Structure formats: structure tokens, C-alpha cells
Amino acid sequence: METPVFEEIDPENDCDCPGCVHWRRVLPRPAGGHPAAARTVILAATAATAATAFGALHAAPAVAAPQAPVRPGAPRADEPDTPQGDKAPLHGPGAKPAPMGTPTTTRADIIRRAKQWVAARVPYSMSEYWGDGYRQDCSGFVSMAWSLPRNEWTGSLAQYGVRIAKDDLQPGDILLFHNPSNPENGSHVVIFGGWTDYTHTYYLAYEETRPYARKQATPYAYWSNSDRYVAYRYKGLAAGTPGTEPDGGATPDGTNPDPAKPQSPDATPYPGAAYFGPGANNKYVTQLGRMLVARGAGSFYTSGPGPRWSDADRRATQAFQQAQGWRGGDADGLPGAQTWTLLVTGGGKDIAAKGETGAAGPPAPSSHGVPGYPGRAMFRPGATNKYVTQLGRQLVKKGFGKYYTTGPGPRWGEPDRRGVEAFQRAQGWRGGAADGYPGPETWRRLFS
Incomplete structure (x- = not known):
């Protein structure tokens, strides 16, 4: 045998x-x-x-x-396996400790740093330290995103934050669960990246977990131990950052601290990605378009923003995202929670005006959202539409119609371009500001 x-x-x-x-x-x-x-x-x-x-x-x-046991609808792989290290200086226990404090930062910077680790696919480790000095576990990830002077752990991160309610969560806040009786049994912390939809049942979580840093739609508050997570807002948010008192916005308890500084009427919570994209037709698309026009995207629209999603909305959104320095998938033309937050709060950078800033003479002021201005696409070689006729007739009325051999018509041609160029030069513009193609400021002056 x-x-x-x-x-x-x-x-x-x-x-x-x-x-x-x-x-x-x-x-x-x-x-x-x-x-x-x-x-x-x-x-x-x-x-x-x-x-x-x-x-x-x-x-x-x-x-x-x-x-x-497998929870319905939740793959086992989504559960964290996140034992963590203790408090340590940057680059590890043998490094020189940095002076303690609460560095000032913004929500945009918190999310930007979190995205860098996600893009780099930083592998999870409770003992290794990434090139920036932060430990490659869940608490080290938050320490990095909040730009703390050392590596904290789930038992100490709360000292850098202010406890807030679920309804007050904004991108850059955290959801923290610390198990004091057994810190390695379930303790975890993630960065809140914004709600995925209006129901506030799922949110975008940035986290360091096995096998590497990720961002993923996650049920509130987490896949497990959901009732034990606590929301915190970083104490060191810069003055003027949405969610801080100096900005005149809502305080963590949801009240408005200064009635003389009412919140923006457009400060609508992010409704969710499902409200934007091909086939979408709702009030949030209209609101998005109007906010984009106010931030310099008027030239993308041939008519006023409306409720039906169009390529103009996508290109305008993408231009705003690129103005923030975002590239690739972060500038896909579909508004996420961070894009929406910047728009409703007036944060971030405006879309740079193009084509109407001269190298010599007084620069043409940028004026987007001009009533009646249909957009640059209506005035290009091959264009045929009623706006070309309207433009030509106004040029004739203003005394710039000498280039027409017949009455202005709907097909864009060289007489139209030369007439527009003459009008622009009459404003004192030179170079690219007098290229013969009407931008919003040319249109405003021509029809004023």
C-alpha cells in the first residue's frame, strides 16, 4: 500500500x-x-x-x-485587508521628525494628491514608504493627501479633523473607522470624492488597500462596518475653500454663519454622473451650461444652454477641466463631483479667452454669454446660416459693407471676413484680435 x-x-x-x-x-x-x-x-x-x-x-x-459570508451585490474583493503601521516620521522610523502642525491646503489639492497615488498604482504595504515619504497603507494615504507632517494612523487622524454629518460631506473629507480594541480588525480610512448620484447611497472613495491605491464607487459608509465610520473635515482647509467659515458658506453643522453673505443660488449638490452625457435631458444640464458660460465657455454654444445634453456641453466641460490643468480621463468632458463643486462655488480657473487678445493696441475684453452671439462655428469657410446674413447686414448698417458686391447672404465668404476685420481694426485691435472672425466681443460691439 x-x-x-x-x-x-x-x-x-x-x-x-x-x-x-x-x-x-x-x-x-x-x-x-x-x-x-x-x-x-x-x-x-x-x-x-x-x-x-x-x-x-x-x-x-x-x-x-x-x-x-458574501454580502449581496458586494464582491469579496472589495473588503479591505488593511493592517497598518503606527505613527512615524516621513520616510520611516529612522528619519528625522518634522515639526508638527496643520498645514494649509485646499480640497482640490487633496484630491489631486490622492489621484497621483491612484495613477501610480502605489502598492499596499504597512511597512514600505513611497518616494514622498508616506507609508503605503490607508492612514499613510490620508496623511499624504492631507499633506500632514508625519505618517498618522487611524487612531490619531481624527485630531486633524472636525467631525461632520453625512449631508455635509464634500470632496477631500474622510470617512474613518478606528477599532480601539483591535486596531487591525476592520480599522480603515478613505477619502470622500463626491456622491455618485442624488440618492447619496454610493460615493467615490479614494483609498489605499490591497493590492494598490484605487478609486471606486463605494456604498455609504463602506462595504463592512458601515455604521462605525465617522466623517471628518480637515482643519487646515484654506480660507475661502468651500465648507470653511471664512468663505461665508455653510459651517459643518449646515448653518450659514453670516446672513450678509448668502450662499450662491447655484450651490446645488452634485446630482450624479447619470444626469450628464448622451441622451440626458434635465434641468441640471441647463444649470451646468449656464455655469460654464459664466466661466468663459460661451463660444462653445451656438444657442443658449438647454436641458438636452449636446456636444457643446461636453466640449465646454472639457475646456473647463483642462483649464484646471487636468488631462486624460480627468478631462473627459463629463462633469464629476469635483468639476461640479468648482463650478457651483466659483472655485478653480476660468476658461482662457481665445482669438480676441491683440499684441498691439488695447486688448479686446472677453465677453461671453453675449445675447444673440451664436458661437464661432457659425462663421467659418463653408458655413451657411442665418447668422451670417444677420452679421453682414449689421456690417453694412455700421458702414463696413464696402466689400460686398451683392447684398449680404447666408453663405460665409471673403467679403464677410474683410468687413469684420475692418470693424475690428476700427476698435484699435491688431494681430490675432483682428482676424476677421467675430468673437463674442466683436458681436457685442457690432450690435450695441
Whole structure:
């Protein structure tokens, strides 16, 4: 009789390989002791040997390894496995401690730093430190995004924040769960990136978890231990940042501290990504367009912004995102929570005006959202529309119609361009500001 072969599988507690990760999830963990105390014994005898030893072929019933319960709709991979390090200086315990304090930052900078780790796919580790000096675990990730002077842990991060309610959450705030009785059992912290829709049941979470930093739509407050997470707002937000008292906006308890500084009427919470994109037709698209026009995107619209999503909305949104320095997927032309927050609060940078700033003479003022101005696309070679006729007739009325051999018509031509150029030069504009193509300021002056 051949001796059956046995193998013991002992998953390492700190190994990130797929095998150890799998067995840590499926093997039972006894109360107390190292996870390795739970071992699986695998019988590897061949069927022929078994038949010889026992005299008959019998199918042995399979014994299933104990499995953790699976929550409906939540893949097991979304659960964090996030043991963490303790408080430590930047670059690790042997480095020189930095002076303590609460550095000033903004919401936009918090999210920008979080995105950098996500883009770099920083691998999870409770003992390794990234090039910027921050530990590669969940609390080190938040320490980095908040730009703290050292690596904190879930038991100390709260001292840098002010507790807030769920309804007050804004991008850059955190959701923190610290388990004081057993810090490595469930303790975790994530950065709130904005609600995914108006129901406020899911939000975009930025977090450091196995195998690497990620951003993902996450149920509020988290996949597990949801009722034990607490929302905090960083104390060091710069004055004027939405959600701080010096800006005149709402305080963490939702009140308006200064009636003389009412909140913006456009300060509508982000409704969710489902309200924007091809096929969308709702009031939020109209509101988005109007806010974009106010920030310099008027030239993208041939008519006033409306409720039906169009390519003009996409291009205008993309121009605003690019004005913030965003590129790639962060400037896809679809407004996320951060884009919306900047628009409703007046934060970030405006879209730079193009085509009407001269190198010599007085610069043409930027004037977007001019009544009646249909957009630059209506005045290009090959264009045929009623606005070309309207423009030509106004040029004639203003005394700039000498280039027409026949009455102005709907097809854009060289007489139209030369007439516009003459009008622009009469304003004192030169160079690119007098290119013969009407921008919003040319239109405003021509029809004023």
C-alpha cells in the first residue's frame, strides 16, 4: 500500500501573492493566535492506489473549506485587508521628525494628491514608504493627501479633523473607522470624492488597500462596518475653500454663519454622473451650461444652454477641466463631483479667452454669454446660416459693407471676413484680435 501524500498550506500573514491572499480569505481563523493556526490538509493519493488499498472505488465526498459570508451585490474583493503601521516620521522610523502642525491646503489639492497615488498604482504595504515619504497603507494615504507632517494612523487622524454629518460631506473629507480594541480588525480610512448620484447611497472613495491605491464607487459608509465610520473635515482647509467659515458658506453643522453673505443660488449638490452625457435631458444640464458660460465657455454654444445634453456641453466641460490643468480621463468632458463643486462655488480657473487678445493696441475684453452671439462655428469657410446674413447686414448698417458686391447672404465668404476685420481694426485691435472672425466681443460691439 502506497502511503498517501499530505500537504499543509500555511498562508503567510503579510504575503501579497494571489495564493496567500486566497487562503487567508477562505481558511477559518480561530479565536486568538496567528492565522497560520488554521491549516488545510489535502489528500493527494491517486484513484488507483485508493482502489488497491480499500478494495473498491468510492467517490470521497468533498469537504468544502469554510467561506466568509458574501454580502449581496458586494464582491469579496472589495473588503479591505488593511493592517497598518503606527505613527512615524516621513520616510520611516529612522528619519528625522518634522515639526508638527496643520498645514494649509485646499480640497482640490487633496484630491489631486490622492489621484497621483491612484495613477501610480502605489502598492499596499504597512511597512514600505513611497518616494514622498508616506507609508503605503490607508492612514499613510490620508496623511499624504492631507499633506500632514508625519505618517498618522487611524487612531490619531481624527485630531486633524472636525467631525461632520453625512449631508455635509464634500470632496477631500474622510470617512474613518478606528477599532480601539483591535486596531487591525476592520480599522480603515478613505477619502470622500463626491456622491455618485442624488440618492447619496454610493460615493467615490479614494483609498489605499490591497493590492494598490484605487478609486471606486463605494456604498455609504463602506462595504463592512458601515455604521462605525465617522466623517471628518480637515482643519487646515484654506480660507475661502468651500465648507470653511471664512468663505461665508455653510459651517459643518449646515448653518450659514453670516446672513450678509448668502450662499450662491447655484450651490446645488452634485446630482450624479447619470444626469450628464448622451441622451440626458434635465434641468441640471441647463444649470451646468449656464455655469460654464459664466466661466468663459460661451463660444462653445451656438444657442443658449438647454436641458438636452449636446456636444457643446461636453466640449465646454472639457475646456473647463483642462483649464484646471487636468488631462486624460480627468478631462473627459463629463462633469464629476469635483468639476461640479468648482463650478457651483466659483472655485478653480476660468476658461482662457481665445482669438480676441491683440499684441498691439488695447486688448479686446472677453465677453461671453453675449445675447444673440451664436458661437464661432457659425462663421467659418463653408458655413451657411442665418447668422451670417444677420452679421453682414449689421456690417453694412455700421458702414463696413464696402466689400460686398451683392447684398449680404447666408453663405460665409471673403467679403464677410474683410468687413469684420475692418470693424475690428476700427476698435484699435491688431494681430490675432483682428482676424476677421467675430468673437463674442466683436458681436457685442457690432450690435450695441
